[in-house]
Amino acid sequence: MTRNPEETKTTEETQSASGQNLPAKRERILSPSVNVYENEKEARFVFDMPGVQEQSLEIGIDKGILSVEGRVDLPIPTGFQKEFREQETDLYRRRFHLNKPIDAEKAQAVYTKGQLVLTLPKSEPQKKKINIQMT
Amino acid sequence: MMYKFLENNPTQSIWRDFDRLNDAITRSFLENGSASVRSFPPLNVYTREDEAFVQAFLPGIDIEDIDLSVKDNSLTIRGKKREEDLSEGTEVHVREVFSGDFSRTLEFPFRLDSERVTADLKNGVLGILLPRAEADKPKKIRIQTERS
Numbered sequence: 001m002t003r004n005p006e007e008t009k010t011t012e013e014t015q016s017a018s019g020q021n022l023p024a025k026r027e028r029i030l031s032p033s034v035n036v037y038e039n040e041k042e043a044r045f046v047f048d049m050p051g052v053q054e055q056s057l058e059i060g061i062d063k064g065i066l067s068v069e070g071r072v073d074l075p076i077p078t079g080f081q082k083e084f085r086e087q088e089t090d091l092y093r094r095r096f097h098l099n100k101p102i103d104a105e106k107a108q109a110v111y112t113k114g115q116l117v118l119t120l121p122k123s124e125p126q127k128k129k130i131n132i133q134m135t
Numbered sequence: 136m137m138y139k140f141l142e143n144n145p146t147q148s149i150w151r152d153f154d155r156l157n158d159a160i161t162r163s164f165l166e167n168g169s170a171s172v173r174s175f176p177p178l179n180v181y182t183r184e185d186e187a188f189v190q191a192f193l194p195g196i197d198i199e200d201i202d203l204s205v206k207d208n209s210l211t212i213r214g215k216k217r218e219e220d221l222s223e224g225t226e227v228h229v230r231e232v233f234s235g236d237f238s239r240t241l242e243f244p245f246r247l248d249s250e251r252v253t254a255d256l257k258n259g260v261l262g263i264l265l266p267r268a269e270a271d272k273p274k275k276i277r278i279q280t281e282r283s
Contacts, residue, residue: 033231050194050259080181080188087177114194114259
């Protein structure tokens with residue numbers, strides 16, 4: 001079953017040369033559908049992000065938060081006009097709170113068939129032996 | 136069918152009926168109690184005189200699992216999206232991504248030229264170009280003058 005992905009619009013206003021406020025480009029941001037799996041070794045995220053320009057993909061892990069962003073690049077042949085659009089997106093964006101430590105250095109990301117697959121290996125819990133000094 | 140070739144601006148009125156027809160088709164999919172909450176795949180449709188361009192969003196699906204067919208004035212996109220093979224002991228935390236069989240039909244206000252339809256799949260987006268059948272285009276009729 002699919003859940004309706006959230007869609008948010010942001011509008012920025014710019015000033016034109018004549019000093020009037022013009023609505024600038026409206027960015028349509030879509031939160032992509034995702035499947036999240038976990039086993040002993042790793043967590044895997046599969047995001048549905050069709051039509052993304054691969055170089056625009058940004059994936060970051062910071063303070064336990066995973067964030068993913070990708071810009072859509074879907075050219076239309078010249079001379080065509082919009083008739084109806086069920087998916088108008090400029091940007092995919094989603095964030096997750098990771099509740100287990102992840103080895104970010106060994107994380108892998110692959111963008112294939114319009115899906116972003118992230119494999120995040122879990123960190124080994126640090127074991128430390130504490131030596132007690134005897135005086 | 137509700138063709139309105141006789142109106143002053145035939146192109147615009149053709150596409151108006153197209154919208155209504157497709158709303159009806161989408162609604163009937165939902166009313167038939169299909170399992171998915173939304174129609175899959177999502178579609179964007181662009182038009183030009185005598186031609187249509189459709190984008191179908193099909194992430195994670197291989198070409199061999201997609202079936203495209205064109206007949207008269209309708210295009211059907213059918214196929215299946217496979218569920219991932221998971222190794223034993225894998226926990227599923229979130230499952231939002233659609234999987235399973237799908238089928239969607241779009242009806243156009245003109246007959247399609249099945250020989251000249253082209254499609255390509257890139258990054259999970261299927262782009263389909265659908266020209267109008269030549270035989271379907273209105274032809275100019277030369278009026279013959281009477282000889283005296």
